[in-house]
Amino acid sequence: MPQSRTNAATPAPLASPKTTARGAMPSSSKQPPATAATLDRLRSKIGALSTTTLKRLESELPWYRSLRPDERAALGLVAQKGIASFVTWYERPASPAWVMNDVFGTAPTELTRSISLQRALQLIRVVVEAVEDQVGDLAGGSDEASLREAVLRYSREVAFAAADVYARAAETRGAWDTRLEALVVDAILRGESSDALRSRIAAVGWKSAGRITVMVGSSPPEPSPSFVAEIRRASSRFADDTLVGIQGERLILVLGGISDQGSAFIRLSELFGPGPVVYGPEAKSLVEASMSAQAAFAGLSAARAWPGAPRPVAANDLWPERVMSGDDAARRDLYKYIYVPLVNAGNGLSETLSSYLSLGHSLEATARELFVHANTVRYRLRRVCDVTGWDPLLPREAFVLQTALVVGRLVAASRPAQERAPTRQ
Structure with missing residues (x-):
């Protein structure tokens, strides 16, 4: 592969001083203006470039051939839009049209689920290489160097745009997953047992069929942004599945398939805030985990009556205190x-x-x-x-x-x- 192709496949650093906050090329770019002849040749070759690019995608990317027809068509449309938008961008590099909307605006959101960012960048690389191979035919004489530089600059913009699309999709999925997880935890606490709860449980990816335990306590006064991720990492060493819920000052963990309860409860209790930490009795399924949650919360309310209680403490070990508190x-x-x-x-x-x-x-x-x-x-x-x-x-x-x-x-x-x-x- 020529050295120029290698450069085209590698996006420039995000800290580049020539990149604005939105990734568009500033008006002060030193890129030479495009000549009318080169622009005419580019416009006349858009169809041929698109056909060549699609053929290269088929031949060079095995995963592209294995996609469903609708996914392949959507990605092909992205590639064609990328080539067409390059002509417009080459004519006016400081155009306010943002390449993310122009190139990726027609792609369905589902593509970010079925196509990874790595594969999206592989697609961009093939498209850029296909265009770069035709630079000699598209530009005449002195315009060749300018056109080749424009291809490299544009590839950087599209790579940034792709990263932005996937980052936004990841944020949206993360926010939705967090809300869905909170709904499941709330339904468990309320004792809801319905088909809706079962579908939500399946949607959050819960797989454990038994040995469900609910663990409750206070949340840290000022949890860090990575607090929930830290809990997931710690619980993954002991449990097959974990649901995390933070309700005000309370932290709730729903743990499934715990291998070593003694070590798990002691280790996870260290992540809670000050005060007692209580875990409920084992439930047979996530739908039945409400009884474990209710026992844990009843124990949490009564735990202060036993100053010498261990941390964590089983809800059943607090039976006397719970009875006296009206449980x-x-x-x-x-x-x-x-x-x-x-x-x-x-x-x-x-x-x-x-x-x-x-x-x-x-x-x-x-x-x-x-x-x-x-x-x-x-x-x-x-x-x-x-x-x-x-x-x-x-x-x-x-x-x-x-x-x-x-x-x-x-x-x-x-x-x-x-x-x-x-x-x-």
Whole structure:
């Protein structure tokens, strides 16, 4: 390839002093004026140049041949418009007509989705080379150098215009994707379950089929412009999918397919602002993630009642505080997951636990109260841990168990006899 073609394929730096803010050539350009003969030859050769260019696109760009007919036609029209606009620009380099509107104005917006910027620049390079090869025939004598320089200058303008088109398209897509993501997060928080939500979930590119967790906390006081991108990079190490929502002072993360929950929650909690960070229980799908979100927000409201809570803390670890703050979901969970299994297990587990907690966590006092050996008390307390997952020998977990007993008794007393949990010794 001649040296001139190499130059044509490489746009000049953006900091060039001869480029205005909009990329058009200033009126003070030192480009020699075009002669009438050269302009006439250029106008008469537009059709032939367009045909030659389209043939070169077919032969030199394999991806161009694989495009759909409508995409190929649109790109061919861009190439033809570029050649026709060059003639006008060559006649009046300081023309106010902006090449972005003139060349790319007829191209559908969908092209920026199917054609990458790299391919668009490859197309520009082929068009410029096709025109440059004909410079000798188009210009006569002294006009050849001027015409060749004009081709190089014009290629720079078109390259800048292409970059501008793709930058604007990227900004538009980014803004729309952000709004769509915010709608999905808001729908999850409100518990919306509809076909519209499912279509939005598909539109944001969510792929995880299960293991969904919602994590909430305060947002940083002054987040940087790259804050959301930083969250996405950090979450991508642990989760398959992430939705980010910022609602005022609250930061919401919807995480799907988490591989290592312990490390993930600790690492991501560092990106939240000051204060508690709470993650909800795991949901089976994104549509069902509203229960995880509601539990997380209820835990966030009640977390201040437990000054020693870890950061982050599970919403289920805050069951007692959530019950005291009026959370019915926590009350139902304590009854369902602790009280009912404990009563159904029988063997005096609920009575032993109740006595142990009311007698100051004393094994000997509990044994005397129940007329059993202290080892029997130890065995039953171990069984309580096996049945409920909470260890009564640990102060915090004993508090959870005691709250579950209180809640369970109140719920059982308020229900008809046939709905109460069965009791057996």
